[in-house]
Amino acid sequence: MKEIINLPVKNVEEEEYHINMGPQHPSTHGVLRLVVSLQGEIVKNLKPHCGYIHRGIEKMCEKDTYPQIIHLTDRMDYLSAHINNHAVCLLVEKALEVEVPERVKYIRTIVDELNRIASHQLWWCSFGMDMGGLTCFFYGLRDREKILDIFEESFGSRLLHSYYTPGGLMMDIHPDFQKNVKAFIKYFRKKIKDYDDLLTGNVIMQLRTKGVGILSKEDAISYGVTGPSGRASGFSCDVRKHHPYGVYDKADFKEILGTTGDTFERYMMRMHEMHESMKIIEQLIDNIPAGDYTAKMKAVLKLPAGEYFQRVEAARGELGVYVVSDGNKSPYRMKFRSPNFSNLSVLDHISRGCKIADLVAIGGSLDYVIPDIDR
């Protein structure tokens, strides 16, 4: 009898078990593996395991010349390929002290914003799908297709463009570019109402996202969560405002800051940002000055020895490029401070104590792109 009484009483309520979300899981948007400790449906903690798509881009850059690096940055955050390229181009231009023509600056800014809208559209698709509303996926892709068509007409490809080169652009924009962009803005202003009707206003979606995964402003800054996710917490981190590049200083747009920092706020930030991007494009599209599409560049680009840093606002947050040059035609060390990498690190912190369904919603609202995390 004694032994039975002395048996340790195992509290079933407190028992934890682990599941592997990923590497092949529908809601991790790629090959990310999250080891989630669960108690029933409640997430106790999670550990991200990265590296399933690590290609060593930073190492590859050490062998490539600066124009060649462009095609690698395309493949980091493939949804905002232009913006990644912009960072490298700006860095090289800054190091070489090259002044690019105004036309190039205008085109780059417009294309960046188009790319941002396309990226947010895809985020909206996948967020809707994470929430279980599969129809969102098709509406978002339908409208993204219009942007990709514009891209294809001008740059020849739909996803990975390699359009910017250090010093300018690969080729001039297509003669129909301005007309098509204006047509797209008119079209998308109509269609974005569908987005609001279908998902934003939906009571199920609001119930599932409001008050879920709250990230305070202090934590957002400390974790380095930037982009729409950071701004939802009230962290003013828009590089376009604080360290303007391109012609963002000539455009009139608002940096919208959230207050609550929950999943719904992160959702709303991106919806607002699509409107702001359209505003920027509308202001610039008619004012593209005539001129050359590239500055005069040397055949072989050699950055003076030293170190350079360039920050741009990618669709998911702040992208930093850090280069240590030893005066050769390829960088000595190239580091990409990718927004998704920092945004992922906060996932464990904000998803503790929520349910599996919430974890999926939070992951969707942080909008991570795995190749950008792994690089």
Add this chain to the structure above:
Amino acid sequence: MNFSIYDFTSFTQWIDKFLYDNLPAFWAVVVEMTIIGIVVLLFYALVGLFLVYAERKVCAFMQNRVGPNRVGPYGFFQTIADLFKLLMKELVYIKNADKLLFNIAPFIVIIASFMAIAAIPFAKGLHAIDFDIGILYVIAVSSMGVVGILLAGWSSNNKYSLIGAMRSGAQIVSYELSVGLSLVTIIILAGTMQFSAIVEGQANGWFIFKGHIPAFIAFIVFLIASTAETNRGPFDLAEAESELTAGFHTEYSGIKFAFFFLAEYMNMFIVASIAATVFLGGWMPFHVGGWAGFNHIMDFIPPFIWYIGKTFFVIWVMMWFKWTFPRLRIDQLLTLEWKYLLPINLVNILIMAFIVLMGWHF
């Protein structure tokens, strides 16, 4: 025999009489059951295949797509091709799974929906059994399916499956209440639980119109609750492909997966039939009081068409739900049932009882 497409009673009675005249009683029953079995099986397979096709087409049109269009005209034979694919697929056996329960589970799910179909009247005189407690029987039998889902989730030895099965259990147990109570509202109005009598009671007007607002509320509640009971979106928490990959049927493959798949669509068909029978007048045509000519034209359409049309309308509404709404979370799902649907339902029954008591219904 005078056979007509408006009344199958004489037809079924003729078969019955023919069998009993020519065979001993025992064999007559056996042959009769076999015929019914084969007919139900065929019907089941046809409706299942058609519903899969319909779902794919409906969701495609809602999503600005064309949907399946490769096999046959407008892709009509796509599901048949899929069926052959599923039949030929390897059945994967899971290590450390409870083999017996793992294999039984899909059958339990599919048998539950088979049994429910027996009591549903497709047209006048066209039903396998006409119980006097038909509604009770259908509710009882259709809720057996959850046992299969629970077993499937548990025996798969997969954590995703287990979470899915547990969610499904909690969900079906609670939504069963709302389904039952919303039907009780109509039972009060109809005064019977026999399907044929319920349909006959709607000869002079469907219950959804006869019962004023309470009947309409009961219809809405029934639609929501039955969508939840069939594990369909926005209540598809048991599968929840973005959270649990495929939920309780993660580990199933080939024809066993097809059983779950088919059962889901048949359950949808069954609840839609019940909704059509109880609320929308079953095989009764649509009549407007005073419009004799219009009513005559409506009478001309065979009852079977009326029944199928109404059922498919309800199914279409359920598909519309699925392809519009995001998924609920498990706690919100239970909140919806216990804090909204159940109290509304109870008040609704009281009002309905009061209306019937005072004789205010049509």
Add this chain to the structure above:
Amino acid sequence: MDNAVLKERILGLVPDAEYQENKQFLTFIIPPAKMHELAFKLKSESDLAFDYLFCLTGVDMVKFLEVVYHLESTTHQHQLELKVRTDDRVNGAVDTVCDIWRTAEFHEREIFDLLGIRFTNHPDLRRLFLEEDWIGHPLRKDYVDEVNIVEL
């Protein structure tokens, strides 16, 4: 706070910090032992308030390994670059700053993984991208891998 004042302020905090000429940022090389203390002061003192670590990276300079911190203050909008160097290529270690800036946790794991710089007091110093049994640190200049690195 402009760079000249900031320079005096940093030198006041760490007198043996070495100022380095840099066009873009105010740059200091900090002795490894003083880094954590300085980091804590940079974050907590209200006139500095460097609360945002926007980049943390490691560089293999062959002679030494270097950890580079890029800091920004979200209140005062001033920026700072700090460098910490270690000569030891095998056991070179730097104090972690992930208790001060949480984002450093992942970045330090990445640096440990790819450059092999250890961070003392780090809560979870494991390889981040590569497998646990990977030999070597790929971003080092002396890393050789004849299988995976294709020379063109």
Add this chain to the structure above:
Amino acid sequence: MNSFFTYFTDIFHAVKSLLTGMKVTGRYFFSPWEIVTQQYPENRKTLKMYDRFKGEVIMPHNDRNEHRCTGCGICETACPNGSIEILQAKIDMPDGKKKRIIDQHIYHLGMCTFCGLCIKACPSDALAWGQQFEHAVFDRSKLTKILNQPGSSIIKDIVE
């Protein structure tokens, strides 16, 4: 009492928001002319890619089977992935000198990232983008192409 009313207003707003969503999908269900999908293999005949579409790298030849490639190898060095290999040959010129010309311009389509650096770098405009995009083959070796056609020669007016 207040919470009693919010209970009902909540239900009202919830139902309203759900109906707004259903209106969107319902509208698209009944407007099949808004379908956006392309019927790909069927529309092959009418499918026209944009002029600048980057399908593959080609070397345009004129009708006398002449191309503009001098075999200088700049594209080979410009390519970040090593997807271009130039094999040179030496021929004897009439004046007794030896001249390097292109023997084979090998293009590994499977390694190409379509960055366009080779086309940009080419000093004699010998390379261009092709419109072909159906690259699927059963054997990887078929993706290695020789861009200069057999028996082709360089256009006379190109000077190195």
